[in-house]
Structures are given as C-alpha cells and as structure tokens.
Amino acid sequence: MMIVTDRLAIRRLLPTDFQQYAELTAFPEVADGAGFNFISNPQMIKSALVRQLKNKGTYGVFEDQQLIGAVLLFERIGASGRPDPEDLEVSYFLRPDRWQMGYMTEALKTIVAGVKARHQVRSLYAEVLVTNARSVALLERLDFELVTKLRDPILGSDKLIYERKLRA
Structure with a gap:
C-alpha cells in the first residue's frame, strides 16, 4: 500500500529497492547518523541493509519515484x-x-498518524544525539516528549530518548 502526501509517496521498502537504499545510506551524513560508519566490512553493511529491507516496518520516502529517505x-x-x-x-x-x-x-507525521489509527501501538520512541538539533526540533514539533538523556557507550556521545504516546 502506498500513502501519497502533498509532495511524497511513502511505501514499504522491498528487497527490490536495495540499490536505491544502498545509495541513500552511502551518504556520509546518513551513514554517520544511522551508525553505518561503524561497519567497515562492505558485506556486513550489505547484510544489514538486506535485513532492514525485509523488515515490514521499513518505509521508503519517495519524491518523483526517487528514494530520498x-x-x-x-x-x-x-x-x-x-x-x-x-x-x-522509530528511526529515520x-x-x-x-x-x-x-x-x-x-x-x-503521516506514518505516526497511520500507526495511531491502528490502535495497536501504545508509544513510539526515538533516540537522537544531543548534537542533532534539527532532529530534536523535528521530534518536538511532532509532539514527542523527552524521557531521558543517557550516554551511548558505543558512540561515546550523549543521546536523548523521546516518546510519543499514542494511547493510554
């Protein structure tokens, strides 16, 4: 099923989307944020991407048929x-x-509304680096609330944990 917004098409990613997904995650800024920069073996990266594509909760964000997110x-x-x-x-x-x-x-906003409409999920959580001000602002705009701050032992950086309650 595809969801169409004003500018985007959002649909579940499939193994056939591998090439576009690999190109998206190869951007250094994306790889850093998604943790792929910690994987030095190209086969391990490929394996991680394939696993993500098999997950029914992996959605592609398309603009004019190009995977942009x-x-x-x-x-x-x-x-x-x-x-x-x-x-x-939720990661993005x-x-x-x-x-x-x-x-x-x-x-x-579209995905959160879809998850909420199904009435099966109590809360969505997101982790973000303290230094990622844009992502912090995004989560707060979408009514995620700060739960805690912690130190990520792998990254050696502080992270914030946000929660968006969807039902009691």
Whole structure:
C-alpha cells in the first residue's frame, strides 16, 4: 500500500529497492547518523541493509519515484528483555540535499498518524544525539516528549530518548 502526501509517496521498502537504499545510506551524513560508519566490512553493511529491507516496518520516502529517505519502525525491547509489539522505536534518515525542506516532517507525521489509527501501538520512541538539533526540533514539533538523556557507550556521545504516546 502506498500513502501519497502533498509532495511524497511513502511505501514499504522491498528487497527490490536495495540499490536505491544502498545509495541513500552511502551518504556520509546518513551513514554517520544511522551508525553505518561503524561497519567497515562492505558485506556486513550489505547484510544489514538486506535485513532492514525485509523488515515490514521499513518505509521508503519517495519524491518523483526517487528514494530520498526512510523511516524504520522496530519493536522496542521491553522490560522483560523481549520485543514489545505495543511500543515501537522509530528511526529515520533523509538525503542531505533534502534537509530543512519539511520532507521528514511530512513523512513522519503521516506514518505516526497511520500507526495511531491502528490502535495497536501504545508509544513510539526515538533516540537522537544531543548534537542533532534539527532532529530534536523535528521530534518536538511532532509532539514527542523527552524521557531521558543517557550516554551511548558505543558512540561515546550523549543521546536523548523521546516518546510519543499514542494511547493510554
């Protein structure tokens, strides 16, 4: 199923989208933000991308049939140590030449509304580096609330955890 907004088409990404997805994640700014810069083995990167494309929560953000961004929804690990289908974690990235044009706001607003309409998810969570002011502003515009700040031991940087409650 494809969702069409004023400027974008949003649909689930498929393994056939691999080439465009690989090109999107190869932008240094995207690779840094998505953590791909920590993977030095090209085969491991390819494997990670293929796994993401197989996930039913991986959505492509298209402008005129070109993949310009992605939104990934994954079950959050709950207090039991197991994935919790009522709490999802959202990650997103966009081609750098499309930053500050409102594309990700448009895409995330649409996806959040779709998830909320299904009444199956309690909350969406997002992690963002403290230094990523644009992403912090995006989450706050979309009514995500700051839950906590923590130090990421792998990155050695401070991160903020945001939550958007969808139901009680």
